[in-house]
Amino acid sequence: MLTTAINHGIVIDSQNKTKKQLHVGIQGDKIAVLSETPLEAEEVIDAGGLVVSPGFIDPHGHVDGELYAGELSVCQGITTTVGGNCGYSPEDMGEFFKEQERKGFPIHQAMLIGHGIPLRNRAGVYDRYKPACDEEIEIMKETARKAFQDGACGVSFGLDYVPGCSIREVVELARLCAEYGKICPIHTRLLTNEDLYSLYELILVARETKADILISHFVYQYCGGLCDPGLKMLEKAQKEGLNIHIDSGMYTNWTTYFDTATFDLNNIQNNNWKFSQMVVATGKYKGQVMDEELYFRMKEECPHEAVIFFEGIEDEIYECLKKPYAMPSTDIGAYDKGEGHPQIAGTYPRYFREMVRERKLLTLEEAVHKATYLPAKVFKMEDKGVILPGKDADITVFDPAEICDTATYPHMGLPDARPRGIPYVLVAGETAVKEGIYTGSRSGRPIRK
Numbered sequence: 252m253l254t255t256a257i258n259h260g261i262v263i264d265s266q267n268k269t270k271k272q273l274h275v276g277i278q279g280d281k282i283a284v285l286s287e288t289p290l291e292a293e294e295v296i297d298a299g300g301l302v303v304s305p306g307f308i309d310p311h312g313h314v315d316g317e318l319y320a321g322e323l324s325v326c327q328g329i330t331t332t333v334g335g336n337c338g339y340s341p342e343d344m345g346e347f348f349k350e351q352e353r354k355g356f357p358i359h360q361a362m363l364i365g366h367g368i369p370l371r372n373r374a375g376v377y378d379r380y381k382p383a384c385d386e387e388i389e390i391m392k393e394t395a396r397k398a399f400q401d402g403a404c405g406v407s408f409g410l411d412y413v414p415g416c417s418i419r420e421v422v423e424l425a426r427l428c429a430e431y432g433k434i435c436p437i438h439t440r441l442l443t444n445e446d447l448y449s450l451y452e453l454i455l456v457a458r459e460t461k462a463d464i465l466i467s468h469f470v471y472q473y474c475g476g477l478c479d480p481g482l483k484m485l486e487k488a489q490k491e492g493l494n495i496h497i498d499s500g501m502y503t504n505w506t507t508y509f510d511t512a513t514f515d516l517n518n519i520q521n522n523n524w525k526f527s528q529m530v531v532a533t534g535k536y537k538g539q540v541m542d543e544e545l546y547f548r549m550k551e552e553c554p555h556e557a558v559i560f561f562e563g564i565e566d567e568i569y570e571c572l573k574k575p576y577a578m579p580s581t582d583i584g585a586y587d588k589g590e591g592h593p594q595i596a597g598t599y600p601r602y603f604r605e606m607v608r609e610r611k612l613l614t615l616e617e618a619v620h621k622a623t624y625l626p627a628k629v630f631k632m633e634d635k636g637v638i639l640p641g642k643d644a645d646i647t648v649f650d651p652a653e654i655c656d657t658a659t660y661p662h663m664g665l666p667d668a669r670p671r672g673i674p675y676v677l678v679a680g681e682t683a684v685k686e687g688i689y690t691g692s693r694s695g696r697p698i699r700k
């Protein structure tokens with residue numbers, strides 16, 4: 252007897268971008284059968300009128316073992332997340348994975364080792380405005396090697412957060428990634444928000460090392476009118492044979508921690524930013540629009556809170572995500588309830604609402620492909636991103652006519668308001684979301700590469 256059957260749904264072939272009414276049978280944590288006739292099982296889900304998609308794979312998040320971020324992820328249809336991004340990760344991957352395995356987690360987690368913290372710190376380079384010397388780079392490489400052996404899937408960079416980092420540092424770590432068949436997601440370094448040199452230096456790294464490069468949250472970096480020339484540069488580099496992908500979210504307004512180099516006064520001044528473009532996302536000043544007085548008060552009192560920065564041209568979001576080498580991503584952070592940025596709860600439902608239903612920029616099948624098969628391929632997750640017998644039973648069932656986000660910015664409402672139109676999510680064959688509500692399941696596993 253099958254454990255679960257999902258009957259009468261429209262099953263998306265995420266690889267070939269086609270769809271067909273089929274009945275999906277699950278045995279344990281694997282997909283067992285695709286059938287032309289309805290199936291019997293211990294638990295039967297009627298997916299009549301609904302889409303049956305592989306679970307979404309979020310190529311860029313900061314879930315990193317935080318339970319509430321895992322819950323918000325699964326409620327928006329994500330069954331696998333890649334963590335340790337933007338240069339921030341735990342150092343001991345073996346220990347991290349062991350703990351996640353012991354406690355269980357709502358979704359599967361792959362992890363990157365971060366170049367900023369921990370690699371730079373392990374090498375004793377604490378000054379973000381200083382490059383590392385050769386000896387220090389060797390220590391970073393040694394630490395990264397150990398993380399690879401423990402299952403990390405690559406090295407992440409947050410170059411905006413370490414403006415003083417040398418290209419050599421990036422090249423050496425990217426070369427190591429290429430050697431081990433690992434990936435390099437890079438949050439680029441813009442010295443002003445008109446800075447396309449940030450892409451040149453990344454193309455240089457790709458050319459020099461032949462590493463697989465993923466540019467993180469592309470629109471957050473280039474939404475001020477640079478997306479078009481930026482994408483053209485990337486496409487030229489791809490024609491050279493360089494393997495470069497991008498991930499990008501559904502918002503132009505981004506968030507990061509107040510104590511990063513991003514919100515250092517010199518960076519604010521270099522970019523000609525105004526305090527009024529910032530809204531506090533977490534903590535006691537949550538929802539307040541920044542002014543000079545609050546800026547300096549927070550620097551003293553609570554530098555670790557997250558702040559949202561409002562900027563950008565909305566159309567850039569859609570232009571980027573239409574590209575065949577672009578994948579949707581959340582950039583989700585781990586915050587307390589009621590705090591943060593709407594990306595933590597709204598990204599994927601918003602992606603299907605805007606890109607497919609309302610703007611008709613992607614077909615349903617194309618949109619599913621980019622949220623499932625493509626990230627599985629880029630991160631070499633062979634058993635994920637498709638609905639086929641023998642593959643992992645990570646499945647998201649949604650209503651294409653209803654799927655939508657309800658989350659908003661903290662000065663307007665709830666950033667963690669749940670989406671609508673995603674009634675079922677299965678993680679490793681277990682029902683993690685039922686009738687739109689998280690069940691409390693912990694069937695997610697570490698993905699050791």
Ligand SMILES: [Zn+2]
Binds near residue numbers: 336337468
């Ligand atoms: Zn980032």
